[in-house]
Structure formats: C-alpha cells, structure tokens
Amino acid sequence: MTNQPRSHLTDDPAFVLHEGGKLNVVSSVDVNDNEGLSLAYTPGVARVCSGIAETPDLVDTYTWRSNLVAVVTDGSAVLGLGDIGPEAALPVMEGKALLFNQFAGVNAVPIALSCNEADAIVETVERMAPSFGGVNLEDIAAPRCFDIERQLRERLDIPVFHDDQHGTAIVTVAALRNAVRLTGRGFDELRVVVSGAGAAGVAVTKMLVDSGIGDIAVADSKGVIYEGREGLTPIKEDIAQISNKAGLRGSIETALEGADVFIGLSAGEIPESVVATMADDAIIFAMANPNPEVHPEVAHRHASVVATGRSDFPNQINNVLAFPGVFRGALDARATDVTEGMKLAAATALADLVSDDLAGDYIIPSTFDSRVVPAVAAAVAQQARADGVARA
Template identity: 70%
Template sequence: MAVRATVPVRDADDLSLAYTPGVAKVCAAIAEQPELAHDYTWTSQVVAVVTDGSAVLGLGDIGPAASMPVMEGKAILFKQFAGVDAVPIALDCRDTDEIVETVARLAPSFGGVNLEDIAAPRCFEIERKLQERLDIPVFHDDQHGTAVVTLAALRNAARLTGRGLAELRVVISGAGAAGVAIAKILLGAGIGDVALCDRRGVVCGDREDLTDVKREIAGLTNRAGLTGSLEDAMAGADVFIGVSGGTVPESAVARLAPGAFVFAMANPDPEIHPTVAARHAAVVATGRSDFPNQINNVLAFPGIFAGALQVRAARITEGMKLAAAEALAAVVADELTPQRVIPSPFDERVAPAVAAAVAAAARAEGVARR
C-alpha cells in the first residue's frame, strides 16, 4: 500500500498551491464553512478500516499488530473493486467504550467507517454506539457484508428453482455476528421462517443462557417454535446456512427438504463439503474461491461504500442493504445455473450496480446529503 497525490507537485508554483501559502486559503474557507471539507479534502471519499484484532478471519484473537495484513488487504479491495480509498487502523484496545471514543475522535478525517474482525458480542455494541454518535456510514462488514451477499445468492437460488423467499425455511448454524445479521436481513427480505442455532442448539425464547443479542433475535425468528439440536432443526428445512465452523454429518444433510440449498461458508473447511452437499442439495455455495458460488464479502462492501459516499449518506440503512442484495443478484439473474447464483468478484458489473442501488436507496430514505 502507498499514498500518492492526485495532482503533480513539479515546481515552486505547484508547491505554493499544494502547501504554503495556498493551503491556508483552503483552511480558512473550511473554518468559515465546515461543509466545504467534503469538497476540498479527501475526507468524504475515504474509509477507515478499523479492527481490534480480536476475531481475524479463521485465526481468531491474534491482536492488532498481526491483524494489519488483513486490514491492508481490505483497503486494497476497496480501491481495486470500487475506487474507494481506505486507511487500515488497528487499535490496541478491547474496551468497548474506549474503541467507540477512539473511532469517534478519528471520524472527522473520514467519510465512513468499516469495522472489521471485532469479536461478538462486542462488535454489536460498538457498531450501535458509533452509529448513534456519528453522521457518517458505520458498517461492520463481518455482519452486513456477509448478510448482503448471502441474501443475493439465496434470491437467485430461489429464482432458479421457481420459488419465492416466503416459501423457504432456513436454518443458520452460527449465532455470532454473521449469523445474527443474516437472520435479520432474511427477515427483512420476507423469508418464510429462519431458525438460528448455536453450540447448544436452536436459539429460542425459553433458553436461559442467551445473551442480550441472542434474546432479541430469538424474539424475531423461529416462528415454527423449533427446539433441540442443529440436526433436529435441519429436518425438512429448505436452506442450510453455515457461518460457524465445525462439521455437519451427512445424515443431517440428508434430512433437508428435496431441492434444498446448502450455503456452507466456513473457511477454510466448509461445515459440509461441497461434494457431500451436492448429493442432497440443488444449489451449493461456500466461502471458498475454488468451488462454485463463492459467498465473498468483496461482492458487497466496495459498492455499498461507493454508493454511500457518492451521496454523502449519513448512515447505511436496512433499505440500502436490501437494495445492495437485490442489485447484486440482478447482475447474473439472466445467467443462472446451479453453479452460478452469484457473480464472480472480478465481474466488473458488480460494484457499479451495487453502488447505484445503494445511492438510490439512500436518496429514497432521506439519508443522502447530495
């Protein structure tokens, strides 16, 4: 990674514009009209990629220093796929309020904040508090990026097999950041029913071991009133979504409904190997690039931020996420096969389509400022 100027500094005249004395006029103008910072500096076009290093990829709690290569990679993807500049920031802190305070103090330098690889349940509270405090988009990609791409793939799988989302019962293995966000976006999209499962089985209201986040999601999901283990919940389900790791036995996969979809997204080892899943499912997706239908966050977050920054959105709403998923699904809606229900990350149509949909949704919802 590197930082470079977008205009040349070739001689004394250029220097006088780029720095002293010319820069003083820009500073004075912004001091008089603070909103000019969005036009005369890079703040409205750059995203902070922020982590505490507590939940990095499949590596877990490896700390801020070791997390930096992932944050740098994220920034490169922002630039590569959507032309969005981003700065990686790894914080040596685990206290929720201290992280919120630190990011809030950094916020005047950025147009948006992408939270990354922060462990649950702390990530939920950090995102919520920052959203309440800041007037720029705050987006925890491990939650919402995963959810947007999952919904897009599910829309196309349903379309391919002639079904609507309202006809589908979904079981999600994993009740962490991604699992909770997927459940919420599926409900917002009109899914028939969804049951969320953790290590102790179905997350339901009569359990006394639930966190506040799980208690909230229990009140929104599982209309069928399922109890018991993940395998019990899978019996007759139309969709399995895995965001937990671990291994699901083939005997449980065989209990899914005919024509089911299996999205086994754990990396590097899917909960259900695609070869096994294909024996029982009509559509199979994973989080890996060496199998068809990769559920990859890079399909979502560059375009989402590009659209939000384009209109100077004050926040990223649920409607903007749903619009992103619909636009992403539409990119390959006329090209569907069981091996292609989601575009490739290198499909050049993706980021522009997502950005346009997000910008339009922001305007429609009244959070756009230009």
C-alpha cells in the same frame, strides 16, 4: 529482530507478496516548483483551511475525506484465526483497503487498535472521524461488535458499516434469492436453519427476516435459539423474538430435518446423515473457511444448489461483492448512515446481475465482474436518497 522475512518463509508466495506491505500513499497532484509548493502548502493552503473553517461542508470538496474510509479492527476475530491481536490483523486490513481501491476507487486506511473494550474503541474512532468519509469495522469479536457499531452509528454523521455482519448478509441474501428462483420456490415458503449466532449469523438472520423469509431457526453451540432459553445474551434474545416460529428446540441436527435451506456461518461440521434428512431440492450455503460445514461433494449429493465461502468452488459468497459498492454508493450520496433499505437494495442489485444466466453453479456474480460495483453503488445511492440520509 530483522525487517527481512525469516529464511524459511522466503519461498512462500504469500509472504513474498506481503513483504513491505500492500499499500502506498500516492499524491494526486505534482509539486515541481515554488508556485506549486505555495499552493499545495503554505501560504496557499491557508486560504483553503479558512474556507473550510467558515463553511465546514467544503471539507468534502477540498480534501480527500469524501473518498476516504477507515478500516478499523482490534484484531479480536480475524478470519478463522480468532483473537490474534492488532499487529497480526494488519495484513487483512491492508488487503481490505487494497480491495476498496481496486474495485471501487475508494481510498482506505488500515487502523489496528490496541484496545478491545467497546467504549474505548468507540471513543477512539469518534475522535478520528473528522478525517474520514466512512468507517468500515472489521474482525471485531461478537458481541461487542454489535454495541460498537450501534454507538458509532448514533454518534457519527458518516456511514458506519461492520462488514463481517452486513457484507456477509447482503451477498448471502442475493445468492439465496437466485437459488430460490432456480428451485421454483418463494422466500415465504422456505424454512431456513442458520448455524452460528455470531456477527454474520445474526446479520444474515435479520436480513432474511426483513426479506420475508418463511421461517428461520438459528443454532449456536448450545442448540436452537428459542424464546425463554436460559442464558441468552441480549442479542440472542432479540434473535429469539424474530425467528423460530415453529418453536424448535434441541440440536441443529434436529432442526435440519425437513429444512429447505442450510446456511453455515460457524465451524461446526454437519454429518452427511443429517444433510440427507433435509427437504427435496435443498439449498446448502456452507461458508466456513477453509473447511465448510458440509463439503461441497457431500452437499451436491443431497442439494440442488450449493455455495461456499471458498474461491475454488462455484458460487463463492464473498464480501468483496458488497462492501466496495456499498461504500461507493454511500460516499457518492454523501450518506449519513447505511440504512437497512440500502443493504436490501444492494442485495437486490447484486442478485439481478445474474439475470437469465442463472444456473446451479451461477447464482451470484464473480468478484471480478465489472458490473458489480456500479450496480450496487447506484442502488445504494438511490436508496440513500429515498431513505432521507443523502446529502448529495
């Protein structure tokens, strides 16, 4: 094998951009003489090491840890590609690290692990944790992603955030707040149907329930989830207990009849004939990539507000609107956790940025809106202090 791209790939701009990777480590100080060397390394560094040994909290002042996030994956659920392994996942993790730095000034290191047992991942991350100020879990398959995040939150005193779950939930809730405002309804009036009970579907459902949604039904590949349905995993049993007040059973197509909102977080296509049975002034968030569950052209024929996960249509539900600001705020507050309150605060701050500019094709800010990270970070840091998890 050679380190150069194969000849037939050299014309592909994506491969050209990625050649050599997307990241470098850049020094924050210059060492140009013996005096500088003696301060940056031995013997001067020993004084700093001794200071941290005596007062461990000084590590956040005198190293880069307080502004450093580990972006951790096992490569088991990468984008829409599935279980492609840790090496193939690295370009995505590099991209995540790039966005952390570009949008929020947060340093991030991609870490792809060659293990996918929950306990092994937890143990590995726990052993690495002294080097980092936070952990962003990424592209880890459900259901083990839930257990990994839970265990790490219990064991570590730094923020742990699974972006596939909570980043998606924050942006979805923010966008839905504005979509509802545009159509003149309240959260407590809505009946929502979620397609997909994976990481994103579960997190979105829980956050919508916490936000006071009227009723919400979640469908997986076997149909609507309800209490007592055979074969439910523990996570789906939890979802059954907090959702589907109407007691719906059967297919997602049946559940969509008369529904106010459809939130697509799976690859399952919804026929137009089914979309047409939704309530008047329906809201459709079809977020599968690259092929939304309902194509925007179809959705617009039956809905007042439409959002997707794609950048080539208005109202993109993009996690980059959430995770840089969430970590910026959590790191600034030196938070020990990312609480449910902090996530809701992030969603509210994001929604509020739209303000009086609200329109059918503008329910969520652009990913390049310079107001996003400062607003989300400030709200998250403030809520961290209110929730008692801040150390600064």
